[in-house]
Amino acid sequence: MTQMKTVLSGIRATGTSHLGNYIGAIARFARMSQDPRYRCLFFVADFHTLTTLKEAEQIKKHLPNMVLDYLAAGVDLSHSAIYVQSDVPQVTELAWLLSCLTPVTHLEGLPTYKDKREKHPEDINAGLFNYPVLMAADILGPRADLVPVGSDQKPHIELTQSLARRFNNLYGHYFPVPGVLPDMVLVPGLSPMDERGGFAKMGKSDGNTINLGDTPEQTWDKIRVAPTDPQRVHRTDPGNPDHCCIFALHQYVSTPEQLAWSREGCMSAGIGCMDCKRVLADNINHMLAEFRERRMQLAQKPDVIRDVLVEGKRQAEVLFNETIEHVRERMGIRRWGS
Ligand code: TRP
Numbered sequence: 288m289t290q291m292k293t294v295l296s297g298i299r300a301t302g303t304s305h306l307g308n309y310i311g312a313i314a315r316f317a318r319m320s321q322d323p324r325y326r327c328l329f330f331v332a333d334f335h336t337l338t339t340l341k342e343a344e345q346i347k348k349h350l351p352n353m354v355l356d357y358l359a360a361g362v363d364l365s366h367s368a369i370y371v372q373s374d375v376p377q378v379t380e381l382a383w384l385l386s387c388l389t390p391v392t393h394l395e396g397l398p399t400y401k402d403k404r405e406k407h408p409e410d411i412n413a414g415l416f417n418y419p420v421l422m423a424a425d426i427l428g429p430r431a432d433l434v435p436v437g438s439d440q441k442p443h444i445e446l447t448q449s450l451a452r453r454f455n456n457l458y459g460h461y462f463p464v465p466g467v468l469p470d471m472v473l474v475p476g477l478s479p480m481d482e483r484g485g486f487a488k489m490g491k492s493d494g495n496t497i498n499l500g501d502t503p504e505q506t507w508d509k510i511r512v513a514p515t516d517p518q519r520v521h522r523t524d525p526g527n528p529d530h531c532c533i534f535a536l537h538q539y540v541s542t543p544e545q546l547a548w549s550r551e552g553c554m555s556a557g558i559g560c561m562d563c564k565r566v567l568a569d570n571i572n573h574m575l576a577e578f579r580e581r582r583m584q585l586a587q588k589p590d591v592i593r594d595v596l597v598e599g600k601r602q603a604e605v606l607f608n609e610t611i612e613h614v615r616e617r618m619g620i621r622r623w624g625s
Contacts, residue, residue, distance in 0.1 A: 307489030370599030
């Protein structure tokens with residue numbers, strides 16, 4: 288029998304999950320957890336959340352919601368686990384050990400760090416700088432083989448890979464060098480086309496989201512007022528579907544026939560934007576119906592979240608402890624008093 292691969296990914300508890308998170312990450316994680324080739328470890332990266340979010344109540348509120356999202360999406364726990372990063376504080380011990388192998392210049396050069404520095408000059412904390420080292424500890428602690436992430440996170444995985452190699456070279460082979468799984472899709476948000484002819488991704492901070500917790504009516508209300516091709520002023524004007532976020536979103540939820548209907552109808556002014564939006568809203572609501580139903584039921588059973596996280600912590604701890612014992616011993620950090 289070939290060995291199961293360990294797949295690992297984390298999501299920060301920064302806000303309410305939306306359709307982009309669902310298609311790009313959560314639903315994909317659920318599918319992978321149902322694949323017998325993989326043992327999946329999914330966690331809420333609450334320590335990472337602290338680098339940008341200072342409102343304690345927000346973190347406490349978002350965290351259980353993220354766990355519900357994983358569960359409602361159908362993450363199969365028969366050979367996978369969900370845990371909270373801070374429930375396994377060994378990760379910070381490993382992060383320290385790894386930080387001593389990390390060149391400062393590598394961290395300084397990371398685009399995510401440079402980006403945050405520019406966008407939030409008022410809060411350039413050391414956590415932000417060390418963020419990728421903690422992420423490497425998240426990944427190397429359970430000796431993950433595969434990490435599904437978006438393209439923005441690739442430089443972090445590259446740092447993880449180089450730390451795994453450096454450790455293996457200096458102290459003898461121990462860590463598998465983790466691979467990145469093909470990009471997570473970045474779903475466009477309900478926004479006008481930008482200067483570069485693209486669409487901003489659906490993002491928590493951009494006010495362009497369809498939230499997983501929205502009702503079908505709220506979903507329709509957001510889509511109803513969303514911008515379309517600005518050239519299509521009147522119902523009788525032909526439009527360009529490639530300039531419209533509604534058409535862009537259709538690609539993720541609609542059939543090839545509906546896509547052709549939308550494209551042709553828009554270009555010939557055979558259909559109105561409202562017709563096109565109605566089909567989009569119906570398809571999104573249809574796709575999320577089961578998820579929303581399950582999420583509502585789970586939300587009434589807080590014990591479920593606790594039980595899942597207790598078991599997740601237990602499993603993650605076994606993996607982390609084994610790694611830490613090895614790494615400490617090889618680096619010369621023995622346990623002296625115990
Ligand atoms: N940095 C990731 C993000 O913002 C979240 C994350 C933290 C993560 N630790 C991880 C993802 C380990 C994959 C593996 O999306």
